[in-house]
Amino acid sequence: MLSSCSWTPPNALNENNIFSENDLTDSDHSSGDLFSITGFNSWPRDLCTLVTELTLAFKAELAAGNVLNNRQDPQSFNRLNARVHSLLQAYSQGNCGDWRRYAAWSEHGYLRHLLWTAEEFELMVLCWKGDQTSRVHNHADSHCWLAVLDGEVCETQYQPLAPDAQLRAVPHGSFLTRNSEGGAVVRLVPTSSTLMQAGDVGYINDRIALHSVGGCKYGKGARGSGGNGRAAAESGGDVDEPALSCTLHLYCPPIRRVRTFEAGKVCEYTPGFSSRNCLAEPEEWYMYEI
Numbered sequence: 001m002l003s004s005c006s007w008t009p010p011n012a013l014n015e016n017n018i019f020s021e022n023d024l025t026d027s028d029h030s031s032g033d034l035f036s037i038t039g040f041n042s043w044p045r046d047l048c049t050l051v052t053e054l055t056l057a058f059k060a061e062l063a064a065g066n067v068l069n070n071r072q073d074p075q076s077f078n079r080l081n082a083r084v085h086s087l088l089q090a091y092s093q094g095n096c097g098d099w100r101r102y103a104a105w106s107e108h109g110y111l112r113h114l115l116w117t118a119e120e121f122e123l124m125v126l127c128w129k130g131d132q133t134s135r136v137h138n139h140a141d142s143h144c145w146l147a148v149l150d151g152e153v154c155e156t157q158y159q160p161l162a163p164d165a166q167l168r169a170v171p172h173g174s175f176l177t178r179n180s181e182g183g184a185v186v187r188l189v190p191t192s193s194t195l196m197q198a199g200d201v202g203y204i205n206d207r208i209a210l211h212s213v214g215g216c217k218y219g220k221g222a223r224g225s226g227g228n229g230r231a232a233a234e235s236g237g238d239v240d241e242p243a244l245s246c247t248l249h250l251y252c253p254p255i256r257r258v259r260t261f262e263a264g265k266v267c268e269y270t271p272g273f274s275s276r277n278c279l280a281e282p283e284e285w286y287m288y289e290i
């Protein structure tokens, strides 16, 4: 709840919505160059500050007349991506563990816990037990940032190929399905597989690839009390138990319909949530208007 957060409205911004050198204190300068590159106000160690800074980043692009989706003007996107990436990285590497109160796992599949929803973006914690894996899916023309809060996940990206494409060998893990509209048959081929650890941040959209994400079968995960995986690992997880991993997902704009791709079929549905412990009532967060 907002009352439990030490949240204060951000300082006034200059006309470019970027904090100037004069806005920085000496201690800010000692934090390094990232401030001058990304222009954000504070390193977000808690969710309230993170949501505030993200809101400012998205509103700044909207105020400059840019759309927010995967067809965004490249210059606007590069500016936004640098800022959002830095904010998520700062939070996932140095957080105070406040996301843990929203985390819960299930035997039956990964769980989605909604933290924050607004017109510009949604933020959620996803909890993976063992090697639970999402089906290959799209992101509905939204931007999707993913930060690992604890444990490890593996992201596999897929690209469509014509089913009769001349391949020397059919790549392991590829399968025949339908295209996005459920029409022509395509072969989805895995093109990359990336192990992501606590503190890592990734980005994807539909123009880059489809993907699936999965946790690790066994290992050290989110059992410690620290803010990230290193702290949890040091506090000692049991390597024989399913790993408990947590990821933070940011979708801009929020995703209302998602498509999943399996052998021979495409499904479209409205993604749901296991819990909606939103951080605060929206009106409390919009005290500050750009």
Ligand SMILES: N[C@@H](CS(=O)O)C(=O)O
Pocket: 112, 126, 134, 137, 146, 211, 212, 213, 249, 271
């Ligand atoms: N995009 C998925 C999670 S992941 O596998 O990227 C979701 O929101 O459920």
Ligand SMILES: [Fe+2]
Pocket: 137, 138, 139, 144, 211, 213
């Ligand atoms: Fe995804």
